[in-house]
Amino acid sequence: MKIAILAGTRPEVVKLAPVRAALAARTGLEPVWISTEQQGALNAQALETFGITPDIRLDPPSPERTLGGRFAQIMDRLDDVLGRLEPRLVLVQGDTSTTAAGAMAGFARRIPIGHIEAGLRTFDLDQPFPEEGWRCVVGQLAALHFAPTEAAVRNLLRGGVARDRIHMTGNTGIDAVRLSGARATPAPLVNGLRRVLVTVHRRENWGPELEQVLAALVLLRDRVADIEIVFAAHANPALRGRVDAALRGQDRIRIVEPLDYLGFLSHLKSATLVLSDSGGVQEEGPVLGVPVLVLRDTTERAEAVEAGVARLIGTRTGAVVEAAVDLLTREPERLRMVRAVSPFGDGFAADRIADILSDWSPDRAPGGDQIRAAV
Structure with missing residues (x-):
């Protein structure tokens, strides 16, 4: 057939x-x-x-x-x-x-x-x-x-x-992690800093929402001294230009070129926290035991939120900073989200x-x- x-x-x-x-x-x-x-x-x-x-x-x-x-x-x-x-x-x-x-x-x-x-x-x-x-x-x-x-x-x-x-x-995204995970070793940390991985690409976040998230990342860097923020860039040139303008050259903030699948899993494996509006990340993060802060107001993957391995935080600057600082400065709170379980299969x-x-x-x-x- x-x-x-x-x-x-x-x-x-x-x-x-x-x-x-x-x-x-x-x-x-x-x-x-x-x-x-x-x-x-x-x-x-x-x-x-x-x-x-x-x-x-x-x-x-x-x-x-x-x-x-x-x-x-x-x-x-x-x-x-x-x-x-x-x-x-x-x-x-x-x-x-x-x-x-x-x-x-x-x-x-x-x-x-x-x-x-x-x-x-x-x-x-x-x-x-x-x-x-x-x-x-x-x-x-x-x-x-x-x-x-x-x-x-x-x-x-x-x-x-x-x-x-x-x-x-x-x-089947969980299948891909299971079959490919061994090929992706954790990406080395820089100067012993904890890694905060960030992705933003959803069309509904192309407007002022992106500016609010970018402002939040700078404030987050200032509030937590032992982190490096790694922004995984998207291929869209309009988005990339705005990200570069806000973050390029900032201390302890690094923009990386669009990562292939294994490269992204490597960075995710070594992350303390991930902030993302991606649906796939909401599935992959829990499998690898990485808490996910979802940069959206709604999600079609509510199972991760209900399981306590992801949180919906929106895109407002204050809300993003507050949620991320909470998990990065209160380790017991973060560990409650580190369960390495998948509600998706x-x-x-x-x-x-x-x-x-x-x-x-x-x-x-x-x-x-x-x-x-x-x-």
């Missing part, structure tokens, strides 16, 4: 690489990796890390186009390749433009959709934007929903998805997905008849 795996961003590559390996190990399943090149260099970096050569590589969407224009380009190119490839199933992951465009292209071609990391919701279309909208769209189109947690299952049921379409598997989600697909047939798939009738 030919299965098209669609990916074009670093998170998709990280979370789909274990799935590709698990499918390839099963008799009768033929994974075909289609790279949309949505993220360019970051996508290539992740493919190299996992030793993946795409079976089909599409032209990248134009950076000059709007969000909708790039989405349309990805969908148009995927429509063409899916028409030629004729897979029995299209697998998409998460909530990127590739995810939603791929699901819509597959649906229009009457090909069943499998959604990995299904059911994540904030129930606020503005946070995160556009990801919340993209995953809601896929939630209506998918024939198979691979949900990472019980909360994700409940969200899908709340959205009207039939129970027999939903499979709780865990999150045990690291074997990809095997469960492969087992499910080994027994699955598109002819008797839940929703298969509805898909064909609707089109």
Whole structure:
């Protein structure tokens, strides 16, 4: 059974690489990796890390186009390749433009959709934007929903998805940490200083929110004398320019170039604390026993907050400084968040997905008849 795996961003590559390996190990399943090149260099970096050569590589969407224009380009190119490839199933992951465009292209071609990391919701279309909208769209189109947690299952049921379409598997991002963790040794500390790792890239934080976070980092450096703040830069040039203007040359604040997956795990392993608006970091930090302060007002990964290994703190300067200082100066408080537990699975989600697909047939798939009738 030919299965098209669609990916074009670093998170998709990280979370789909274990799935590709698990499918390839099963008799009768033929994974075909289609790279949309949505993220360019970051996508290539992740493919190299996992030793993946795409079976089909599409032209990248134009950076000059709007969000909708790039989405349309990805969908148009995927429509063409899916028409030629004729897979029995299209697998998409998460909530990127590739995810939603791929699901819509597959649906229009009457090909069943499998959604990995299904059911994540904030129930606020503005946070995160556009990801919340993209995953809601896929939630209506998918024939198979691979949900990472019980909360994700409940969200899908709340959205009207039939129970027999939903499979709780865990999150494949935890598989990636399990399979790659031994290759990432902790990055050396500088002058014995404790490391505070920071990432900011969400679209909703591109405005004044970024300025508030950057101001908070300088104040945090001034308040806690034995830390080094490491800001893992994002490839977006507009964001990078503002980060450089605020932090470049600051004592005990270091900006590092965009890290590959193993490089990021290395820095995370050696961190005392991580501040991030990334969804993936909310999953990876708890596995490695690093407390996560989430630079957002809402999260689709509330399980980490409920487990006590992450805290939602927003982006206001005062709130960021207060939360970080609290954990950096009160070690018992920080240690309560250092549990090295994962509320997102045990690291074997990809095997469960492969087992499910080994027994699955598109002819008797839940929703298969509805898909064909609707089109």
